Amino acid sequence: MPDSTPDLKRLGVLGGGTMGSGIAQTALLSGIDVTLVDVDAGQLQRAQSTIQSGVDRLVSRERISAEQGSAAIAALTTFTDLESLAGSEGVIEAVSENIELKQSIFERLETVCADAAFIASNTSSLSIQEIAQRMSDPSRVIGLHYFNPAQVLPLVEVVVPLTASDEAVDAAWAFVEATGKTPVRVKDTPAFIVNRLLVPFCLSALRLWESGVATAEDIDRACQLGLGHSMGPLATADLVGLDVLLDVAESMQREIGDPNLSPPTILRRLVSAGRLGRKTGRGIFEHAG
Numbered sequence: 001m002p003d004s005t006p007d008l009k010r011l012g013v014l015g016g017g018t019m020g021s022g023i024a025q026t027a028l029l030s031g032i033d034v035t036l037v038d039v040d041a042g043q044l045q046r047a048q049s050t051i052q053s054g055v056d057r058l059v060s061r062e063r064i065s066a067e068q069g070s071a072a073i074a075a076l077t078t079f080t081d082l083e084s085l086a087g088s089e090g091v092i093e094a095v096s097e098n099i100e101l102k103q104s105i106f107e108r109l110e111t112v113c114a115d116a117a118f119i120a121s122n123t124s125s126l127s128i129q130e131i132a133q134r135m136s137d138p139s140r141v142i143g144l145h146y147f148n149p150a151q152v153l154p155l156v157e158v159v160v161p162l163t164a165s166d167e168a169v170d171a172a173w174a175f176v177e178a179t180g181k182t183p184v185r186v187k188d189t190p191a192f193i194v195n196r197l198l199v200p201f202c203l204s205a206l207r208l209w210e211s212g213v214a215t216a217e218d219i220d221r222a223c224q225l226g227l228g229h230s231m232g233p234l235a236t237a238d239l240v241g242l243d244v245l246l247d248v249a250e251s252m253q254r255e256i257g258d259p260n261l262s263p264p265t266i267l268r269r270l271v272s273a274g275r276l277g278r279k280t281g282r283g284i285f286e287h288a289g
C-alpha cells in the first residue's frame with residue numbers, strides 16, 4: 001500500500017470488467033472511496049468478488065492488515081446507473097472498447113461529474129480527443145492507460161490530448177502517484193508507448209518463427225536470456241490473445257501505415273483455426289489446463 005494519503009477521496013470507475021475491477025481495487029487499497037458503475041448487475045457482483053479475493057490474498061500474505069482489508073471493501077459501492085457517479089472527484093472509464101459507446105458516456109459524464117478534476121479513459125487503442133468529441137468542454141479529459149492486471153502492474157500511461165488542461169493532467173498525475181503507481185506522459189497517439197513497441201515486436205517474432213529461422217521456444221528463450229525479458233514475445237502474444245493482437249495490428253497499421261505492422265500470414269491462419277492463445281488452450285504454444 002502507498003505511504004501517502006491521496007488528496008482525491010472519491011473516485012468513480014465506469015465499467016466493472018477486467019480493468020475496471022483492477023483499477024477500483026488499486027484505489028480502494030490506497031484509502032480512496034470508489035463508486036463502481038456497470039450496466040450489468042452480474043458483472044458488478046463478479047467485480048465485487050474479484051476485489052474481495054484480491055484483498056483477502058493480500059491479507060493472507062500479510063501485505064496489509066485485516067483492518068485495512070475490511071476498510072477497503074467497505075469503501076466500495078456499486079450501481080448500475082451512471083448518475084451515481086455524481087460527486088466523484090475523478091473518474092476513470094473502463095467500458096468496452098467502442099468509440100460510439102465511449103463518446104456517448106463522456107457526453108453524459110460532462111454534466112453528471114461537473115466537479116471531477118479529471119475524466120479519464122482507459123482505452124488501449126482509441127483517440128482520447130475523439131472520445132471527448134461530443135463534450136462542450138473537453139479540457140478535463142485525458143487517458144489513464146493501466147496494464148492488465150491493473151491491481152499488480154505499476155505502470156500507468158498518462159495520455160495527454162491537445163485539448164487537455166494542465167490542471168486535469170496534474171490532478172490525474174497526483175492521483176496515479178498517490179495510488180502507488182508510476183505514471184509516464186505520452187501524447188494522444190495510436191497505441192501510446194508500450195503497445196506501439198510491443199505489437200511490432202510480437203509480429204517480428206511471429207515472422208521469424210514463420211520463416212523457420214528458429215523454434216518458437218528458442219525465439220522466446222533468446223529474448224528472455226539475451227534481453228532480460230521476463231516473458232518472450234510469442235508467449236506474450238498467446239497471453240494477449242492472437243485475435244486481439246491481429247485486431248490491434250490491423251488498426252495500428254491503418255492509422256500509422258508502418259509496414260512492420262502488417263500481420264504475418266501465420267497469425268491470420270492461427271486465428272482462423274481458432275488457436276487464439278491461452279484462452280483457447282492452444283495458440284503458438286500448447287497451454288495446459
Ligand SMILES: NC(=O)c1ccc[n+]([C@@H]2O[C@H](COP(=O)([O-])OP(=O)(O)OC[C@H]3O[C@@H](n4cnc5c(N)ncnc54)[C@H](O)[C@@H]3O)[C@@H](O)[C@H]2O)c1
Nearest residue numbers: 015016017018019038039040043094095096097123124148
Ligand atoms: N483487458 C486488457 O488487457 C486491457 C488493458 C488496458 C486497457 N484496456 C481497455 O480497458 C477497457 C475495458 O476493457 P476490459 O478488458 O476491462 O473489458 P471487459 O469486457 O472486461 O469490461 C467492460 C465492462 O464494461 C461494461 N459496460 C459496457 N457498456 C457499459 C455502459 N454503458 N456503462 C457501464 N458499463 C458498461 C460491461 O458490462 C463490462 O463489464 C477497454 O477500453 C480496453 O481497451 C484493456
